[in-house]
Amino acid sequence: MSSTNLHGLLNPNEASVTLILIRHGQTEWNLANKLQGWRDSPLTTQGRKTLLRTAVNNRLCHLYKPDVVYTSDLGRAMASARIICNKSGGYIVPDQRLRERRFGILEGKRKNECDDGFLLIQHWLAYQKRYEKRLDACHTIAAELLAESESMFEHRVVGFLRTLARRHAGKTVYVVSHGEWIRCANNILHGRTSWSCGEGIPMNTEMNIFELKASHVI
Incomplete structure (x- = not known):
């Protein structure tokens, strides 16, 4: 278990939120190696x-019954949240801020498959190296990708965590989201650069737990 402050934004003397981050279940595009x-x-x-087994057998689901289950409003996360709630309790609150990062023209394509010529090769190279060099570091590539910038992505992740910490102090909260979102949140919660690889992308249905301290209204 990790006990951490939100990168200096939270008051260590206030009650904490027991936060359990869960990546959605395996999807058809995960199997096909397509970027979603x-x-x-x-x-x-x-x-x-696997989600059903997780909800029934995972010790976290028995030790920490959710007061509320927040979920990305994308279908794969909503479906996962419903399965978890049916076994673990709580009620579902969709939130757009929990969506996966938007990757623009690469979405729906098999990872690293170049069917549009040289230009798409450059886009995949930028995607592959996104933890070493920000996707929006090259303005031309960023404009062509139509992807969400690191700063915009970080802004909505931090905004959600602030809201959660203020609203649910003393509660147990499940958050069902996506691989890149959870990687980014993990980095922020550990004080790392948001776009670094950090602990990497969690496996489908993987669960991580934090004690998130409540913040002052900023």
């Missing part, structure tokens, strides 16, 4: 079964 972003695909049968 803001586009969507349904959970696989295996993804649903």
Whole structure:
């Protein structure tokens, strides 16, 4: 378990939120190695079964019953949240700030597959190196990608965490989101640069727990 302040934004003397981050279940596009972003695909049968086993057997689900389950409003996360809630309790609150990072023209394409010529090769190279060099470091590539910038992505992740910390002090909150979102949140919660690789992308249905301190209204 990690106990951490939100990168200096939270008051260590205030009550904490028990925060459990969960990545959605396996999807059809996960199997096909397609980049999803803001586009969507349904959970696989295996993804649903794994989520059900997680909700029934995972010790966190038994030790920490949710007061509320926040979820990305994208279909794969909503479906995952419903499966978890049916077994673990709580009620679902969709929030757009929990969406995956938007990757523009790369969404819906098989990762590293170049079917549009040289230009798309450059875009995939930028995507592959996004933890070493920000996607928006090159203005030309950023404009062509139509992807969400690191600063915009970080802004909505931090905004959600601030809201959560103020609103649910003393409560247990599940957050069902996406790989890049959870990676970014993990970095922020540990005081790392938001766009670094950090602990990497969690596996589907992986759960991480934090004690999130409540902040002053900023």
